[in-house]
Amino acid sequence: MSPQKENLVLFPFMGQGHIIPFLSLALKLEQQRGFSITFVNTPLNIKRLRNNLPKSSNINLVEIPFDSAKHGLPPNSETTEALPAPLVRRLVESTPALKPAFRTLVAELVAEHGGKNPLCIISDMLFAWSVDVAHEFGIFHAIFNTSGGFGTAGLHTMFLNLPYLESNSDEFWMPGFPTGYMFKTENLPEELRAATKPVKFAVEMFRDWKETDAMLFNTVEEIDHTGLTYFHEQFPNCSVYAVGPIVSAAAGTQARGGGEELEGTIKQCIKWLNSKPEKSVLFVAFGSQSAPSDIQTFELAKALEFSDIEMPFSKKNFRSNGEILCDCGKPATLQTSWEDEHCGRRFHGCNKIEGEENATEGEEN
Numbered sequence: 566m567s568p569q570k571e572n573l574v575l576f577p578f579m580g581q582g583h584i585i586p587f588l589s590l591a592l593k594l595e596q597q598r599g600f601s602i603t604f605v606n607t608p609l610n611i612k613r614l615r616n617n618l619p620k621s622s623n624i625n626l627v628e629i630p631f632d633s634a635k636h637g638l639p640p641n642s643e644t645t646e647a648l649p650a651p652l653v654r655r656l657v658e659s660t661p662a663l664k665p666a667f668r669t670l671v672a673e674l675v676a677e678h679g680g681k682n683p684l685c686i687i688s689d690m691l692f693a694w695s696v697d698v699a700h701e702f703g704i705f706h707a708i709f710n711t712s713g714g715f716g717t718a719g720l721h722t723m724f725l726n727l728p729y730l731e732s733n734s735d736e737f738w739m740p741g742f743p744t745g746y747m748f749k750t751e752n753l754p755e756e757l758r759a760a761t762k763p764v765k766f767a768v769e770m771f772r773d774w775k776e777t778d779a780m781l782f783n784t785v786e787e788i789d790h791t792g793l794t795y796f797h798e799q800f801p802n803c804s805v806y807a808v809g810p811i812v813s814a815a816a817g818t819q820a821r822g823g824g825e826e827l828e829g830t831i832k833q834c835i836k837w838l839n840s841k842p843e844k845s846v847l848f849v850a851f852g853s854q855s856a857p858s859d860i861q862t863f864e865l866a867k868a869l870e871f872s873d874i875e876m877p878f879s880k881k882n883f884r885s886n887g888e889i890l891c892d893c894g895k896p897a898t899l900q901t902s903w904e905d906e907h908c909g910r911r912f913h914g915c916n917k918i919e920g921e922e923n924a925t926e927g928e929e930n
Contacts, residue, residue, distance in 0.1 A: 570601040571684040574674070576667070577711075578689040579607055579631075579656070580645035586711040586783050587689070588614070589811045591624055603674060603683070605667070607631040607643040629666050636662065658766045661694050668698045675702065687781070690717070693773035700776070708777045713784035714792025714807070718742070721774075721799070724767040727760060729753065741795050775800065783809040 573594060577587035584606065594600045602624045604614070611628045618624060633642040636659035638652060645653050675682055685705045688695040699706035710717050722728070722739045729737045729750045736747040750758065774780075780796055782789070786807040796805045838846060 569678070569681070570599060572601040572603060572674070572678065572681075574603045574605060574671070574683045574686045575709075576605040576686065576688045576692055576695060577709075578660070578691045579610055579643050582645075583689055583691075583711050584610060584614075586811045587687075587709065590687070590709065590808070592619070592622065593811070595622060595624060600684070601625070603627055605629055605670065609641060609643040627670060629663055629670055631663060633659075657691055660691060661769075663692075664694050664698065667695060668701070671698055671702055671704075690774075691770065693770050693777065696773050696776045705779075706777050707779040707781055708774065709781045709783070709808075711783050711811075713809075714782045714789045714796060714805075716792070717782070718792045718795035718799075719748075721771060722795075723753075723757065725763055725771055727763065729758070730761070741799055743791065746791075775803075777803055779804040779806065781806050781808045783811045785809055 573591075575587050575591050577583040588604070591602045591604055595602050604611075604624050605627050606614070606629065608628045608630070611626045615626050618626070631643060633656070634640050637655055638648065638659070642648050642652070642656065645656060648656060671683070671686070682702055682704050685707055686695060686699040687707045687709050688699075690708050690710045693708060696706045696708075718741065719739060722741045726740050728739050729748075731737070732750065735750050737750060738744070738747055780800065780803055782793065782796075782805070784792070784807050786793060789807065793805060793807055796803075
């Protein structure tokens with residue numbers, strides 16, 4: 566009889582930017598390290614994953630009950646993508662309500678394994694409250710931060726210290742960062758700029774961070790030294806590891822529900838990338854729940870043009886207020902395409918003749 570594999574419990578927040586890297590990590594731990602994986606999430610997310618896991622995977626997908634309507638959210642709102650931006654915070658702040666059900670889930674796992682504890686519980690940074698459950702059972706607890714150290718460090722010190730409130734200029738220094746690292750107040754989200762005291766949920770979350778046994782970051786030490794150093798200094802009793810890049814196109818496909826259309830898009834994207842010279846493509850992701858404002862897009866376009874980097878748009882397509890224009894001079898929107906012709910970021914919205922006679926629609930600028 567083969568020995569029982571050590572079990573790891575992974576529990577991401579209910580957003581694609583969290584579930585996808587968690588699933589990528591789970592697949593790596595299963596396939597490369599031989600661990601047994603228990604992947605926990607709410608019913609709708611588990612249903613989506615269950616239909617699309619690789620056939621070679623034995624990851625145990627476990628549902629944890631969540632009634633969004635009890636928290637002032639629309640029914641069946643179990644992911645951030647199902648909610649408008651103003652309600653995402655409410656979803657985040659409702660998640661400590663999962664704690665009793667998670668404790669029950671862990672107790673059942675222990676019983677199913679003959680009284681043997683999972684080797685480790687790896688939770689989302691937003692689920693730091695799970696450290697209490699882990700330590701109650703004597704289980705090692707780790708937080709997996711799906712973003713890099715630098716941005717997470719900024720989040721931590723910003724929400725705890727609100728340093729911009731003490732600044733007499735339009736720039737401020739964030740406690741814990743090296744001297745000379747200055748940040749502009751105008752770049753802060755409006756909600757944060759309006760805050761006069763730390764957010765209760767954030768304070769409680771960061772308090773629980775201090776109790777975890779390890780922090781994992783989806784980053785690389787060589788390019789994220791400042792951010793990782795911040796956490797080494799601010800959390801001296803916690804081990805800090807750079808485990809990135811945790812990237813998996815397959816995990817992304819499965820977490821989003823898979824399907825031939827998405828797989829085809831990925832293949833077209835790879836084909837397009839392979840057509841470019843080596844190290845000539847820069848990928849920038851703004852996140853699934855956020856996007857730069859029109860003014861920020863305008864500034865980005867100007868910076869790219871001044872850099873002489875090949876790009877699919879130029880500042881002639883922007884008004885001074887950041888409004889995006891088609892070549893015909895009418896307002897347009899930006900869309901992405903990986904078709905064989907006119908690949909990349911391009912303008913749509915021209916109302917002239919459709920088809921081949923429409924020289925502006927779908928045309929790179």
